[in-house]
Amino acid sequence: MAKTNSRQIQPFSGTEKAFGEALREIRTGKDISQEQLGLQADFDRTYISLIERGIQSPTVRTVVKLAAVLQTRPSVIIRRMERILAAEGGKSAKPGKETPRARK
Numbered sequence: 001m002a003k004t005n006s007r008q009i010q011p012f013s014g015t016e017k018a019f020g021e022a023l024r025e026i027r028t029g030k031d032i033s034q035e036q037l038g039l040q041a042d043f044d045r046t047y048i049s050l051i052e053r054g055i056q057s058p059t060v061r062t063v064v065k066l067a068a069v070l071q072t073r074p075s076v077i078i079r080r081m082e083r084i085l086a087a088e089g090g091k092s093a094k095p096g097k098e099t100p101r102a103r104k
Contacts, residue, residue, distance in 0.1 A: 018054075022077050
Protein backbone atom coordinates (compact mmCIF):
# COMPACT_ATOMS: atom_id res chain seq x y z
CA MET A 1 0.00 0.00 0.00
CA ALA A 2 1.16 3.52 -0.74
CA LYS A 3 2.06 5.67 2.21
CA THR A 4 -0.19 8.72 2.58
CA ASN A 5 1.24 12.11 3.39
CA SER A 6 0.03 13.06 6.87
CA ARG A 7 1.18 16.68 6.63
CA GLN A 8 -1.50 19.28 7.12
CA ILE A 9 -2.24 21.74 4.37
CA GLN A 10 -1.18 25.26 5.29
CA PRO A 11 -3.51 28.05 4.14
CA PHE A 12 -1.72 30.79 2.19
CA SER A 13 -4.24 33.50 3.03
CA GLY A 14 -7.72 34.11 4.35
CA THR A 15 -9.41 34.92 7.58
CA GLU A 16 -8.05 32.03 9.62
CA LYS A 17 -4.48 32.65 8.47
CA ALA A 18 -4.78 36.40 9.16
CA PHE A 19 -6.20 35.77 12.63
CA GLY A 20 -3.34 33.39 13.38
CA GLU A 21 -0.77 35.93 12.22
CA ALA A 22 -2.39 38.63 14.36
CA LEU A 23 -2.39 36.35 17.40
CA ARG A 24 1.26 35.39 16.82
CA GLU A 25 2.31 39.05 16.46
CA ILE A 26 0.65 40.01 19.72
CA ARG A 27 1.94 36.94 21.55
CA THR A 28 5.54 37.37 20.42
CA GLY A 29 5.34 41.12 21.07
CA LYS A 30 4.62 40.28 24.71
CA ASP A 31 7.44 37.69 24.72
CA ILE A 32 5.09 34.81 25.53
CA SER A 33 5.71 31.34 24.10
CA GLN A 34 2.98 29.16 22.64
CA GLU A 35 3.54 26.85 25.60
CA GLN A 36 3.03 29.67 28.12
CA LEU A 37 -0.07 30.97 26.34
CA GLY A 38 -1.54 27.49 26.16
CA LEU A 39 -0.89 26.74 29.82
CA GLN A 40 -2.32 30.04 31.05
CA ALA A 41 -5.39 29.81 28.79
CA ASP A 42 -5.89 26.08 29.56
CA PHE A 43 -5.20 24.94 25.97
CA ASP A 44 -2.57 22.63 24.56
CA ARG A 45 0.41 24.24 22.85
CA THR A 46 -0.42 22.37 19.67
CA TYR A 47 -3.87 24.01 19.57
CA ILE A 48 -2.24 27.45 19.79
CA SER A 49 0.07 26.41 16.94
CA LEU A 50 -2.89 25.25 14.82
CA ILE A 51 -4.66 28.60 15.37
CA GLU A 52 -1.54 30.59 14.51
CA ARG A 53 -1.02 28.58 11.31
CA GLY A 54 -4.62 29.15 10.25
CA ILE A 55 -5.57 25.50 10.44
CA GLN A 56 -8.02 25.87 13.35
CA SER A 57 -10.65 28.60 13.78
CA PRO A 58 -11.11 29.54 17.43
CA THR A 59 -14.52 30.15 18.95
CA VAL A 60 -15.45 33.57 20.31
CA ARG A 61 -15.01 32.16 23.81
CA THR A 62 -11.47 31.04 22.91
CA VAL A 63 -10.60 34.46 21.43
CA VAL A 64 -11.78 36.15 24.64
CA LYS A 65 -9.76 33.72 26.77
CA LEU A 66 -6.59 34.19 24.71
CA ALA A 67 -6.99 37.96 24.77
CA ALA A 68 -7.34 37.92 28.57
CA VAL A 69 -4.10 35.95 28.95
CA LEU A 70 -2.36 38.36 26.54
CA GLN A 71 -3.80 41.27 28.55
CA THR A 72 -5.46 42.83 25.53
CA ARG A 73 -9.00 43.21 24.21
CA PRO A 74 -10.34 40.70 21.69
CA SER A 75 -11.09 43.65 19.39
CA VAL A 76 -7.36 44.43 19.23
CA ILE A 77 -6.68 40.98 17.79
CA ILE A 78 -9.57 41.30 15.34
CA ARG A 79 -8.47 44.77 14.17
CA ARG A 80 -4.96 43.49 13.59
CA MET A 81 -6.43 40.59 11.61
CA GLU A 82 -8.41 43.08 9.50
CA ARG A 83 -5.23 45.08 8.76
CA ILE A 84 -3.47 41.89 7.66
CA LEU A 85 -6.40 40.99 5.40
CA ALA A 86 -6.43 44.49 3.91
CA ALA A 87 -2.70 44.23 3.20
CA GLU A 88 -3.40 40.92 1.39
CA GLY A 89 -5.88 42.67 -0.86
CA GLY A 90 -9.08 42.40 1.14
CA LYS A 91 -9.78 38.69 0.86
CA SER A 92 -12.53 38.84 3.48
CA ALA A 93 -16.09 40.06 3.43
CA LYS A 94 -16.41 43.83 3.41
CA PRO A 95 -17.75 45.41 6.63
CA GLY A 96 -21.50 45.85 6.43
CA LYS A 97 -21.84 43.26 3.64
CA GLU A 98 -22.89 40.36 5.82
CA THR A 99 -24.93 37.57 4.37
CA PRO A 100 -28.63 37.80 5.26
CA ARG A 101 -29.85 35.49 7.99
CA ALA A 102 -32.96 33.43 7.64
CA ARG A 103 -35.82 34.85 9.66
CA LYS A 104 -37.93 32.61 11.85
